[in-house]
Amino acid sequence: xxxxxxxxTPIYYVNDVPHIGNAYTTxxxxxxxxxxxxxxxxxxxxxxxxxxxxxxxxxxxxxxLSPLEHVxxxxxxxxxxxxxVNASNDFFIRxxxxxxxxxxxxxxxxxxxxxxxxxxxxxxxxxxxxxAFYAPKDLLEGKCPDHGTVCxxxxxxxxxxxxxxxxxxxxxxxxxxxxxxxxxxxxxxxRSFITGGLEDxxxxxxxxxxGIPIPWDESQVVYVWVxxxxxxxxxxxxxxxxxxxxxFWPASYHMMAxxxxxxxxxxxxxxxxxxxxxxxxxxxxxxxxxxxxxxxSKTRGNxxxxxxxxxxYGADAFRFYCFxxxxxxQDGVVSIEGLDARYNTELxxxxxxxxxxxxxxxxxxxxxxxxxxxxxxxSDIASLAxxxxxxxxxxMSRVDLTGALEKIWVLVRRLNKYIxxxxxxxxxxxKTAANRxxxxxxNLAEGLRICALLLQSFMPETSAEILRRLGxxxxxxxxxQGILWGGLKTGGRVIAGEPLFxxxxxx
RNA sequence: GGCGGUGUAGCUCAGCUGGUCAGAGCAGCGGAAUCAUAAUCCGCGUGUCGUAGGUUCGAGUCCUACCACCGCUACCA
Numbered sequence: 001x002x003x004x005x006x007x008x009t010p011i012y013y014v015n016d017v018p019h020i021g022n023a024y025t026t027x028x029x030x031x032x033x034x035x036x037x038x039x040x041x042x043x044x045x046x047x048x049x050x051x052x053x054x055x056x057x058x059x060x061x062x063x064x065l066s067p068l069e070h071v072x073x074x075x076x077x078x079x080x081x082x083x084x085v086n087a088s089n090d091f092f093i094r095x096x097x098x099x100x101x102x103x104x105x106x107x108x109x110x111x112x113x114x115x116x117x118x119x120x121x122x123x124x125x126x127x128x129x130x131x132a133f134y135a136p137k138d139l140l141e142g143k144c145p146d147h148g149t150v151c152x153x154x155x156x157x158x159x160x161x162x163x164x165x166x167x168x169x170x171x172x173x174x175x176x177x178x179x180x181x182x183x184x185x186x187x188x189x190x191r192s193f194i195t196g197g198l199e200d201x202x203x204x205x206x207x208x209x210x211g212i213p214i215p216w217d218e219s220q221v222v223y224v225w226v227x228x229x230x231x232x233x234x235x236x237x238x239x240x241x242x243x244x245x246x247x248f249w250p251a252s253y254h255m256m257a258x259x260x261x262x263x264x265x266x267x268x269x270x271x272x273x274x275x276x277x278x279x280x281x282x283x284x285x286x287x288x289x290x291x292x293x294x295x296x297s298k299t300r301g302n303x304x305x306x307x308x309x310x311x312x313y314g315a316d317a318f319r320f321y322c323f324x325x326x327x328x329x330q331d332g333v334v335s336i337e338g339l340d341a342r343y344n345t346e347l348x349x350x351x352x353x354x355x356x357x358x359x360x361x362x363x364x365x366x367x368x369x370x371x372x373x374x375x376x377x378x379s380d381i382a383s384l385a386x387x388x389x390x391x392x393x394x395x396m397s398r399v400d401l402t403g404a405l406e407k408i409w410v411l412v413r414r415l416n417k418y419i420x421x422x423x424x425x426x427x428x429x430x431k432t433a434a435n436r437x438x439x440x441x442x443n444l445a446e447g448l449r450i451c452a453l454l455l456q457s458f459m460p461e462t463s464a465e466i467l468r469r470l471g472x473x474x475x476x477x478x479x480x481q482g483i484l485w486g487g488l489k490t491g492g493r494v495i496a497g498e499p500l501f502x503x504x505x506x507x
Numbered sequence: 508g509g510c511g512g513u514g515u516a517g518c519u520c521a522g523c524u525g526g527u528c529a530g531a532g533c534a535g536c537g538g539a540a541u542c543a544u545a546a547u548c549c550g551c552g553u554g555u556c557g558u559a560g561g562u563u564c565g566a567g568u569c570c571u572a573c574c575a576c577c578g579c580u581a582c583c584a
Contacts, residue, residue: 189511190579262579325519332519348544349547350546353543355543357543360542364542416546417547423541424542499543499546500544
């Protein structure tokens with residue numbers, strides 16, 4: 001029986017400019033998706049865009065377009081970002097998809113029928129940009145802390161969801177599922193927020209038009225966050241040629257940055273409970289990529305544009321850097337200087353050059369054919385490869401992406417050292433050492449093949465290219481059997497091509 | 508204010524349940540080698556493990572207080 005693995009990114013707000021944080025989350029989810037495909041799991045990987053709400057509606061108005069015309073254009077940049085980072089998503093959901101809208105209405109209708117939604121008049125300070133109410137204390141000089149705009153004193157009748165009714169059930173779920181939210185610190189944070197007391201939340205807006213109508217009261221639209229969260233469920237219903245829900249729900253992982261933890265760890269589970277759905281197995285909450293120790297922001301001017309980076313370094317290098325440099329789950333500092341350093345030392349010098357020297361030596365000393373294991377197969381390289389595989393896959397199962405890369409590099413470094421220790425160029429001059437030479441070349445090629453397989457989810461293009469140069473089938477990427485020592489297909493032609501990662505020269 | 512976290516070599520950080528735990532990578536210095544993208548490999552660190560106490564035969568590793576920074580949360584007066 002094949003294991004099903006459903007992973008999601010948040011849906012990104014279509015009116016914003018795609019930034020490095022979107023890319024980061026998407027790549028993280030993609031790495032896990034690819035990894036699980038490699039394990040042979042049946043994977044569904046979802047990303048998409050959140051398209052309703054006031055900011056998009058107003059931007060459309062300013063441009064003299066209908067909201068839909070506007071978002072149809074804006075969505076392209078996010079689809080482009082997914083392509084450029086090499087995301088292997090199985091579907092791209094848009095909350096303006098008619099199927100999604102119907103699904104949201106159906107879901108809310110269910111909660112309404114069950115009595116978990118009621119009408120209540122609410123009065124407060126409302127930020128139109130956030131589409132949220134603020135307590136006077138939360139405002140900075142009377143203005144929205146996020147947008148710096150004046151909040152309006154608003155009184156409206158809204159539909160409320162009985163979030164408060166789910167407090168104890170939520171805590172129970174947290175206590176029964178200590179791995180529900182990862183890392184642990186985020187679990188604690190979410191749990192303590194719940195124990196601190198939950199209030200019912202407004203799930204509709206009366207003043208807004210650009211949204212999904214409340215099915216039993218079309219004068220109101222669904223609050224964007226409820227609309228957005230439901231994408232995880234609705235997409236399964238129509239992304240395939242049949243309803244995928246039975247196979248893929250509950251989700252294995254929702255990936256997200258720390259700023260939207262509460263929506264996912266509190267409101268989302270409560271909504272699911274109310275509707276009688278299963279809860280996602282895990283939420284994984286990652287940190288921020290910082291520039292100069294500060295959160296990136298347009299006003300500070302300390303932003304890294306993911307498109308720029310990919311244009312200069314390639315998608316693989318970018319993917320590698322994000323997870324090599326910053327311990328996944330924590331905040332971490334990134335910079336162009338850091339990227340250059342990692343690129344040159346680890347990609348060009350360690351990995352790229354290892355590929356070059358290995359293929360060059362097989363070319364010069366081994367007739368250009370992928371060597372076979374000869375004589376005794378005694379090799380501490382083989383055992384190290386085994387340990388590294390075990391460690392790296394264990395790290396992946398903990399979603400410790402940084403740890404996995406660290407382990408893989410132990411093998412990369414060891415292979416470089418192995419070349420120095422064995423000095424094939426000396427063995428090549430000694431006629432009695434022919435068998436030894438072939439074994440050394442074999443160990444190098446086989447070690448490198450295993451590196452390539454372990455790196456496949458992180459750097460799919462590089463991985464395929466390494467395999468190609470070693471005369472291996474590019475698709476032979478299985479991690480259950482293919483990863484075992486001895487899987488090298490021998491006899492094929494090695495390709496000694498251009499450097500995988502040409503050095504970056506910096507002024 | 509409450510809760511939680513962090514503070515270890517110049518830099519980024521590993522160090523789980525106390526006894527080679529004083530480490531890794533990068534940067535720097537010296538050397539070897541030449542298959543390779545002058546790429547690699549080897550050697551070199553006297554670090555008050557935030558501060559001050561305490562528990563223990565023994566503490567980055569446990570306890571207390573304090574300092575700094577961060578996150579969540581609250582708001583009495």
